[in-house]
Amino acid sequence: MRAPILPAAFFALLGPVAVAQVNPFVLYPQDPERQGLTCTSFVGRPDWNRAAEAHVSFRSDVLRGIGDANGTTRLFGVYHWLADEKLSTSETYSLVVRSTDALGQPSTGQAGELLRINGLSSPPSTSTARGTWIMYDGFGLQGGLWLLQGNGLWSVGVDLPANPLWPATDGHSLFRADLLNANTGATYGENHRAGAPNPTWALPATAAPFSTPWTYVLGPFVTTPNLHLGGIDPTSNRLGAPGASFGMNGSYPDVGGTPRSDGLAVRVTDNLAPAGFVFLAWGGGFGTPYYDSQYAPNLIGFCHLGAPGPNIRTVGLFQLQNGVREVTLRAPGSIPPALVGSTIVFQGVVLDPVLWLGNWTNAQAARF
Amino acid sequence: MRDFVLALGIALVAVLALVLLRGTDAAVVPGSEPSAPRTDSVLVPSQAQPAEAQVATPEPAARAAASLWLLPDGTRTAMLNGATDAPPLGEYWGTTVPWSPIVGIERNDQGVDWYRHQNGSYSTTQVVWRSDLQRHMAMTRVAHPAPAAAPAPAARPDR
Numbered sequence: 001m002r003a004p005i006l007p008a009a010f011f012a013l014l015g016p017v018a019v020a021q022v023n024p025f026v027l028y029p030q031d032p033e034r035q036g037l038t039c040t041s042f043v044g045r046p047d048w049n050r051a052a053e054a055h056v057s058f059r060s061d062v063l064r065g066i067g068d069a070n071g072t073t074r075l076f077g078v079y080h081w082l083a084d085e086k087l088s089t090s091e092t093y094s095l096v097v098r099s100t101d102a103l104g105q106p107s108t109g110q111a112g113e114l115l116r117i118n119g120l121s122s123p124p125s126t127s128t129a130r131g132t133w134i135m136y137d138g139f140g141l142q143g144g145l146w147l148l149q150g151n152g153l154w155s156v157g158v159d160l161p162a163n164p165l166w167p168a169t170d171g172h173s174l175f176r177a178d179l180l181n182a183n184t185g186a187t188y189g190e191n192h193r194a195g196a197p198n199p200t201w202a203l204p205a206t207a208a209p210f211s212t213p214w215t216y217v218l219g220p221f222v223t224t225p226n227l228h229l230g231g232i233d234p235t236s237n238r239l240g241a242p243g244a245s246f247g248m249n250g251s252y253p254d255v256g257g258t259p260r261s262d263g264l265a266v267r268v269t270d271n272l273a274p275a276g277f278v279f280l281a282w283g284g285g286f287g288t289p290y291y292d293s294q295y296a297p298n299l300i301g302f303c304h305l306g307a308p309g310p311n312i313r314t315v316g317l318f319q320l321q322n323g324v325r326e327v328t329l330r331a332p333g334s335i336p337p338a339l340v341g342s343t344i345v346f347q348g349v350v351l352d353p354v355l356w357l358g359n360w361t362n363a364q365a366a367r368f
Numbered sequence: 369m370r371d372f373v374l375a376l377g378i379a380l381v382a383v384l385a386l387v388l389l390r391g392t393d394a395a396v397v398p399g400s401e402p403s404a405p406r407t408d409s410v411l412v413p414s415q416a417q418p419a420e421a422q423v424a425t426p427e428p429a430a431r432a433a434a435s436l437w438l439l440p441d442g443t444r445t446a447m448l449n450g451a452t453d454a455p456p457l458g459e460y461w462g463t464t465v466p467w468s469p470i471v472g473i474e475r476n477d478q479g480v481d482w483y484r485h486q487n488g489s490y491s492t493t494q495v496v497w498r499s500d501l502q503r504h505m506a507m508t509r510v511a512h513p514a515p516a517a518a519p520a521p522a523a524r525p526d527r
Contacts, residue, residue: 020456020458020459021458021459021463022459022460033462033463033464034464076459077460077507081514082511089477090476090477090478090480092478113499114500115498115499115500116499117496117497117498117499117507118496118497119494119496119497120494120496120509121476121478121480122476122511123474123476123482123490123492123511124474124475124476124477124482124490131513131514132513132514133490133511133512133513133514134462134511134512134513134514135509135510135511136460136461136462136508136509136510136511136512137507137509138455138459138460138507138508138509138510139455139498139505139507140454140455140459140505140506140507140508141455141459142455143455143498143505145500146500221460271462271463274463322463323463
């Protein structure tokens with residue numbers, strides 16, 4: 001069910017629905033729902049074993065329209081991979097959604113909180129070994145978090161209490177993929193070009209926030225389809241497996257030719273319309289959000305393609321298979337170095353052939 | 369923009385034609401068939417520990433219905449931890465893990481009851497304070513064991 005265009009009270013009258021799913025939006029080199037995460041560098045916490053919130057923010061210069069509910073944003077829960085050094089002791093945590101500035105830095109303090117949910121814990125276990133839980137913390141399709149446009153940008157976080165036992169014998173941490181410049185000795189991880197900003201943040205309980213050079217398996221549940229760009233670098237083994245790297249490499253591909261000349265791929269995923277048809281387009285930048293009323297109410301969301309001018313080009317039409325489709329847009333070596341410094345934005349519409357309903361994906365920029 | 373809108377319209381028509389040409393079978397997504405709830409019988413997990421949610425005291429029909437949790441197979445069971453009106457489990461079970469029946473109830477060391485599933489997954493309902501709504505609401509929570517063990521933590525401080 002795609003809920004955004006009607007108020008929650010309407011859906012309260014409908015009761016259970018036949019097709020009700022959500023999509024976790026995660027910025028990570030591989031798809032945690034469908035791929036083994038060979039790209040993971042480490043499990044880690046935002047501020048070692050001290051109390052801190054781990055936040056992922058989505059900068060508006062690379063990502064827009066995540067959870068787009070026709071101009072507002074709706075989040076339906078939080079997805080994250082919970083690594084536990086000792087499964088037999090349950091880990092406690094909170095969920096926090098915060099407003100951010102234009103660079104993605106979360107607002108601090110209670111005033112910056114758009115949502116806080118305390119008192120969550122991991123499942124029971126008799127195992128004293130390390131392990132991982134894939135956590136689905138759901139608000140419900142009728143109980144989503146509404147973020148008005150006036151709230152601006154936002155970040156999603158997990159608030160971890162201090163745990164002096166981590167990492168030696170116990171404690172909660174998150175799967176992370178380190179940036180190339182993280183200086184952590186990671187063999188696997190992100191594979192962006194030079195100059196990419198840190199995508200995540202630490203909000204220590206008793207110190208100033210700071211950005212962190214890695215991505216997390218952490219993100220919101222949305223009902224909009226997900227679009228991710230990926231970089232293709234055949235000279236790198238940062239992914240730990242063949243394929244495109246759909247985290248930071250997609251937004252920051254290296255096409256400079258000295259020596260990298262990354263290719264570009266797009267991946268669309270949608271658990272709501274697993275056999276949906278994807279109509280993909282690109283533009284020379286982000287534009288003013290545009291609502292195409294001629295297809296209302298059968299088209300949900302805003303078009304973010306546009307600038308400069310009406311420079312939108314179609315890429316093609318393809319069909320999802322089991323909720324996912326990955327398409328190579330440009331092979332490695334085929335993007336001219338002359339594009340360094342330019343930006344191309346991709347966005348699509350997923351058409352559900354069962355409900356006959358279209359939904360814009362998020363838009364993502366490749367900043368060469 | 370006009371070109372794009374025109375192209376989108378053409379695509380809509382093309383898709384409609386394709387769906388019609390492929391017949392009605394093509395429009396049915398595997399696994400998306402309406403799962404009409406069967407008789408609302410409360411499951412009694414085989415290894416259930418004593419839990420408040422299993423109390424079978426008579427209560428008004430509406431309240432009883434609100435305390436039953438819709439499962440992905442169309443059956444219903446009692447919500448845990450005092451929750452009512454929790455989202456259906458199917459919304460958060462995910463699409464990549466096949467449905468697995470409930471085989472018991474276990475309580476973690478924080479006092480939270482969880483359903484244990486045959487495949488090792490856990491699920492629960494939990495009442496939480498929603499700071500955005502300024503009221504309590506029920507959440508649906510699922511934990512699937514990851515297919516592979518987590519990698520070793522970084523051997524040095526992260527900053």
